[in-house]
Amino acid sequence: MSGHFHHWRDTLQDLGVIGLVPPPYQSEPLHDTPVVPQKNIVAQQPVLEKTIASPVPPPPSGPKAVPPQDLVDGAASLAALETCIQDCQACPLGAGRIKFVFGEGDPAARILFVGEGPGRDEDLQGRPFVGKAGELLDKMLGAMGFSRNQVYICNVVKCRPPDNRTPTPAEAQRCLPYLRRQIELIRPAVIVTLGATPLRELLGVSTGITRIRGQWQTLDMLGGIPVMPTFHPAYVLRQYTQDVRRAVWADLQAARNWLSENHGPAK
Numbered sequence: 001m002s003g004h005f006h007h008w009r010d011t012l013q014d015l016g017v018i019g020l021v022p023p024p025y026q027s028e029p030l031h032d033t034p035v036v037p038q039k040n041i042v043a044q045q046p047v048l049e050k051t052i053a054s055p056v057p058p059p060p061s062g063p064k065a066v067p068p069q070d071l072v073d074g075a076a077s078l079a080a081l082e083t084c085i086q087d088c089q090a091c092p093l094g095a096g097r098i099k100f101v102f103g104e105g106d107p108a109a110r111i112l113f114v115g116e117g118p119g120r121d122e123d124l125q126g127r128p129f130v131g132k133a134g135e136l137l138d139k140m141l142g143a144m145g146f147s148r149n150q151v152y153i154c155n156v157v158k159c160r161p162p163d164n165r166t167p168t169p170a171e172a173q174r175c176l177p178y179l180r181r182q183i184e185l186i187r188p189a190v191i192v193t194l195g196a197t198p199l200r201e202l203l204g205v206s207t208g209i210t211r212i213r214g215q216w217q218t219l220d221m222l223g224g225i226p227v228m229p230t231f232h233p234a235y236v237l238r239q240y241t242q243d244v245r246r247a248v249w250a251d252l253q254a255a256r257n258w259l260s261e262n263h264g265p266a267k
């Protein structure tokens with residue numbers, strides 16, 4: 001049996017399409033223990049003798065801390081947009097991040113995956129979906145016939161919320177213009193939203209993800225972009241049942257089939 005077939009079979013099993021395989025990540029906690037930023041560790045060390053207090057750096061300010069909207073709107077490429085916003089401190093999440101997580105993939109991808117926000121691994125590496133959920137997303141992409149560099153992956157917020165909590169509506173809405181500019185530059189043919197947050201913040205749809213997943217939505221941008229809502233891979237890991245895996249697989253198949261029917265097979 002070839003390695004490719006093994007990969008395909010394993011992926012289908014993971015998604016619940018064939019067989020029922022033991023959950024690989026059941027013992028893993030969904031939300032990792034938050035990393036205490038180095039600056040906090042330093043701040044908690046005992047003061048052994050009287051020292052002259054170091055001046056506390058002022059909060060970031062100036063044009064880089066809150067990128068001007070006209071520069072965001074005028075960014076001519078994803079690289080230019082990233083340069084423009086990578087030092088952003090426009091919402092409280094900026095102060096706690098280790099790394100800014102812009103997104104990655106094909107700048108002209110036909111399919112865009114949008115998650116909620118960076119977790120611990122993403123914050124450490126500055127890349128989206130690189131932890132356990134990222135491993136599952138890679139398998140999901142493989143089952144669709146895509147590799148990571150054939151799609152684009154990003155999040156609603158670019159900085160990690162503390163303790164992996166859901167971003168507040170204010171944080172998400174503050175970051176949303178960056179995502180919208182990413183979408184304008186990528187011009188995807190179809191978007192897959194992962195979990196409830198991107199659906200709520202990007203499309204204004206607050207219906208529970210369990211009820212609305214698998215039902216096509218339309219993003220009112222670029223003449224209307226079809227959006228397929230599905231579960232977040234982290235939820236799939238947490239609820240590793242055959243029903244959940246089958247549901248996700250059905251949603252991904254729907255997105256892939258729509259692409260094939262309207263834009264030809266995967267390149």
Ligand code: SF4
Nearest residue numbers: 088090091094159175
């Ligand atoms: S989450 Fe978005 S708006 Fe908030 S600081 Fe980070 S880049 Fe800026």
